[in-house]
Amino acid sequence: MDISLKSVEYRYQANTPFERLAISDVSIDIPSGTYLALIGHTGSGKSTVLQHLNALLQPTEGTVLIGSQEIKAHQKNKNLKAVRQKVGIVFQFPEHQLFEETVEKDIIFGPMNFGVSESEAKRRARVALKQVGLGEEILEKSPFDLSGGQMRRVAIAGVLAMGPDVIVLDEPTAGLDPRGRKEIMDMFYSLHKERGLSTILVTHSMEDAARYADQIVIMQQGRVAKKGTPEEIFSETAELIQMGLDVPEVVRFQLKLEEKLGSKLDKIYLSIEELSAAVSERLKRGVRS
């Protein structure tokens, strides 16, 4: 399902003394199957953009296209329920939203809310649990008896069970240990590939953006500051640093090394393996020349 934001503006509490412009002139295309990373400081407008992706917010100017559904400023928009079923959002600390008595009831709540039958919802709950790496034995447990990492997985299973075409992840690994982070990120990546999902990742982690995304959008002060592939974005590091953003560790290392050696490598490398190969090659060649 394609999503497209066209010159979107959003003002919180418009036409009141508290009016605040959160985003303006934001245009982003997310063709079906894209893995997009949305990066920016706290307060840059990322979360506001995120809430437009499944029509939780209606733009105050511009248009949001979600599949065939058009959501425009200044008009009443109908059939938002269908949109919300197709675009699943995993909010930050999703485990805070668990509420049911058992894991199973919690997972089937979403799909049943969208009109899926109980037996189908239960079937989906089992599939989703497996996808997040949990066993069926926890279906009858209270979600509140689980560990933090398990709770987060259950919450994610609840979103997957709705059968979304697009999944939006808002800092999905915050607070997890390194192994937990890697497991969750790898899980989303394989779902992205296997189910042909579109994935939109809101993150502070330049490492994750470099590793997983096809496209990166950088937000700054409510506007799109930069768009491009990871290679394009991280080749122009001066700009990122000026915006007060990080660059991936491996890129930062390459820059330090280039400065010390007084010469540049042929391009920016985004993985440790590629960079170490390029540097060793350069060092060895240096001897011969």
Place this chain on the structure above:
Amino acid sequence: MKKSIVSLKEVSFQYDDQERYALNNVTFDIFEGEWLAIVGHNGSGKSTMAKLLNGLQFPKSGEITVCGLPLNEETIWDIRKQLGMVFQNPDNQFVGTTVQDDVAFGLENMGVPRIEMVHRVEDALKKVKMDQFLYQEPHHLSGGQKQRVAIAGVLALRPAIIILDEATSMLDPRGREEVLATVRDLKAEKQLTVISITHDLDEAAKADRIIVMNKGEVYREGTPEEIFSLDEELIELGLDIPFSVKMTKAFRQMGLTFTKNYLSEEELVTELWTSRLNL
């Protein structure tokens, strides 16, 4: 001779509803003026340790001594004055309606006279560079700023020890660096003892000493260099190794030789630069 400021002797702890011991026969010392990082995967017992150190829970067996006092229900109020804690979630530890009220809260609890209190609040906020925000409401602050206010709240009580319980894990990179820089300055200036409970291996690499927890037990203890030479073992424990160590390993696989694992990128860059000259 290093002076022990906190000591744990054969400490075990079990939550009421769980069979497994959250901490099992843990013994170690924390020395005055050091920055100790306690690392471990989720559920390794490191947060339980923080709760025991400040008397939010008491051990089922074993003994904890803080600043020379055995920790128990009678000494807990004196010990809490010595040992300030900053928690993970910036939004869960703001109790005041303004920045200065928040910092004053702990002092009011301790019955510090008003004149003294005003002075201490200002002083503490200056130390964390938040003295321009006295009358700000918390929701106007960034996560990093909120955590710095929380640190000021702890500092105002003039503790000897500060515990950071994953205090930077919910912050963005800029906020994280703000908070760590603040604590580093304070430690240098006030000779604080810092206990940092963390997942962030790059932060732990800068500590004086690291304790690795696994399944409620002390798995290893040593300098960052010693700990990070464990390499794959750390990854098996659900942890990670710092970037510069990973990079060194990758270069080794390419046939370059190094004498040690470099814990900072600068060291490794310098080494590569020198090795080029020597080739």
